[in-house]
Each structure stands twice: as C-alpha cells, then as structure tokens.
Amino acid sequence: MSGNPWQDGRGNKDRSITKSDRAGSTGDDPVRRGGKAHAAPGGPFLIGDGMTGGYGSGADILHGCTLSVEKGQIAVIVGPNGAGKSTAMKAVFGMLNLREGAVRLDGTDITDLTPQDRVAHGMGFVPQTHNIFTSMSVEENLEMGAFLRRDDIRGTMEQVYELFPILKEKRRQAAGELSGGQRQQVAVGRALMTQPKLLMLDEPTAGVSPIVMDELFDRIIEVARTGISILMVEQNARQALEIADRGYVLVQGRNAFTGTGQELLADPEVRRSFLGG
Numbered sequence: 001m002s003g004n005p006w007q008d009g010r011g012n013k014d015r016s017i018t019k020s021d022r023a024g025s026t027g028d029d030p031v032r033r034g035g036k037a038h039a040a041p042g043g044p045f046l047i048g049d050g051m052t053g054g055y056g057s058g059a060d061i062l063h064g065c066t067l068s069v070e071k072g073q074i075a076v077i078v079g080p081n082g083a084g085k086s087t088a089m090k091a092v093f094g095m096l097n098l099r100e101g102a103v104r105l106d107g108t109d110i111t112d113l114t115p116q117d118r119v120a121h122g123m124g125f126v127p128q129t130h131n132i133f134t135s136m137s138v139e140e141n142l143e144m145g146a147f148l149r150r151d152d153i154r155g156t157m158e159q160v161y162e163l164f165p166i167l168k169e170k171r172r173q174a175a176g177e178l179s180g181g182q183r184q185q186v187a188v189g190r191a192l193m194t195q196p197k198l199l200m201l202d203e204p205t206a207g208v209s210p211i212v213m214d215e216l217f218d219r220i221i222e223v224a225r226t227g228i229s230i231l232m233v234e235q236n237a238r239q240a241l242e243i244a245d246r247g248y249v250l251v252q253g254r255n256a257f258t259g260t261g262q263e264l265l266a267d268p269e270v271r272r273s274f275l276g277g
C-alpha cells in the first residue's frame with residue numbers, strides 16, 4: 001500500500017502522527033495542573049526507573065520495578081497473572097503514587113505529572129479493560145481520543161483509517177457492536193489520535209484469534225516504524241517477544257528477567273517458567 005505513512009519507514013514523508021520534540025527540556029511546556037516536569041537529559045527515551053508503590057495507602061505492589069524503551073522500539077512486559085504488569089503500566093502513566101522511583105520521557109522527568117499532563121507530553125495509554133466508549137460510534141471514539149488537541153485532527157484520523165481500514169468502513173457504527181479485534185483497533189486508534197511519542201498497550205490482543213493477533217502485531221510494528229515507542233503488556237508471551245526489541249519478565253512486582261526479545265526466548269529458565277517449555 002503506497003502513500004500510507006504507517007506502512008514503512010522508507011518513504012515515510014508524513015510523520016505528523018508524532019509531534020516534533022514537544023517535551024524537550026526547553027521551550028513550551030504544556031499547561032500542568034499536577035506537579036512539575038524537570039529536565040532530565042540522557043538515558044533511554046522512556047524509563048520507569050526503580051518504581052515502588054501500590055494503590056492508595058495499601059501495600060506496595062511494585063518493588064523497584066524498572067522498564068525502559070528506546071525511540072521507535074518495542075518493549076514487551078510479560079509475567080504471570082497478578083505480577084503487577086498493569087500496575088507497572090499505570091505507574092508509568094501516573095495513575096499510581098510512587099513511593100520510590102521516577103518516570104522520565106524524552107529528556108524530561110515527568111514523575112509528578114498527572115496522567116492528562118503526560119498525554120500532553122506525548123504518552124498514549126490503552127488500558128487493559130474499558131478502553132473504548134461502546135455506545136459511541138467508531139469515529140466519535142477517535143474524536144474523544146483527540147480531546148486535548150486544538151488543531152485539525154482530520155489528517156491523524158485519516159492515518160488511523162489507513163492503518164485500520166475496517167474502522168473507516170464502520171466509522172458510523174457503535175464501537176460496542178464491533179468484534180473483539182476491531183474494538184482493540186478502535187482503542188489503539190483512539191490513543192494514536194493524540195499523536196503520542198510513546199504508545200502504551202495493556203494486553204492489546206486479549207481475547208482475539210491467533211490470526212487477528214498476528215495482524216494487530218503487524219500494525220503495532222508499523223506504528224513503531226514511524227518513530228513511536230511501544231510499551232506493551234502481553235499474555236501471548238512467545239509471539240510478543242518475537243517482535244520485542246526489549247523484553248521484561250515481571251514476577252511479584254519485580255524485574256525477574258530482562259533482555260532482548262530473542263534473549264528471553266532463548267533463556268532456558270524463562271522458557272521453562274513462563275513460556276511453557
């Protein structure tokens with residue numbers, strides 16, 4: 001498919017889905033209502049560094065958990081149920097008060113920012129559940145995704161429709177009427193409407209068939225090729241690690257194994273304990 005900015009890094013003339021250097025350490029910081037962002041040059045593009053914390057005043061769920069991803073790369077988090085994968089994603093997105101640790105994105109310490117301010121800094125988050133408005137149309141869902149933008153969103157919407165053509169066909173249909181795989185496309189598309197620099201996906205292939213899973217992974221690779229970093233939790237660990245530049249195995253809120261996707265796939269202990277042999 002030519003002319004599709006998602007399709008291939010080569011000849012990708014339109015990178016407007018990624019805003020240019022919005023969260024640089026100098027210049028126009030977006031309005032903040034929470035804490036402040038601080039310049040933090042160097043290091044990975046995104047890092048949740050030594051994150052410790054839990055829900056409210058409850059016990060810590062995360063214990064010094066560290067996750068990072070480089071620009072345009074794919075990082076995958078795997079681990080058993082209840083390991084804290086979703087909690088770690090929420091911590092990176094600012095939905096958890098960290099007792100220790102920091103989150104830095106593109107040269108800025110954003111640890112004290114609200115989730116909404118993190119969106120303004122270039123984070124897009126697709127939660128594990130309740131990630132679309134089921135009674136709204138597909139197109140209304142995409143419009144909702146762009147709620148923070150004041151500029152023309154039509155170009156981005158067209159890019160989302162090029163990435164997921166079925167959504168264009170069904171744009172007037174209630175999102176709740178779509179299949180599981182199509183709903184996940186709506187959720188990813190909604191997050192892309194903010195032109196994120198980092199896209200966080202919590203189990204994007206949950207409940208979909210292997211074929212739909214493969215297609216979704218292909219689209220996620222396309223998104224990464226446009227320069228967007230992907231931080232993704234996946235239950236289909238083996239398949240997800242195949243496409244991962246970096247992989248994390250979390251166990252009880254701690255980093256158990258870290259490496260490239262290929263390294264984890266080849267690690268006998270990871271295979272035995274987490275990949276079914």
Ligand SMILES: Nc1ncnc2c1ncn2[C@@H]1O[C@H](COP(=O)(O)OP(=O)(O)OP(=O)(O)O)[C@@H](O)[C@H]1O
Pocket residue numbers: 055058061079080081082083084085086087088128
């Ligand atoms: N909102 C919450 N309030 C209090 N505790 C929570 C909350 N959400 C999750 N937990 C607890 O945090 C721990 C980690 O849960 P989490 O959902 O992060 O795991 P997970 O690795 O994403 O699991 P799954 O694979 O089932 O999605 C669990 O013990 C869970 O009970």
Ligand SMILES: [Mg+2]
Pocket residue numbers: 085086087128202
């Ligand atoms: Mg989870």
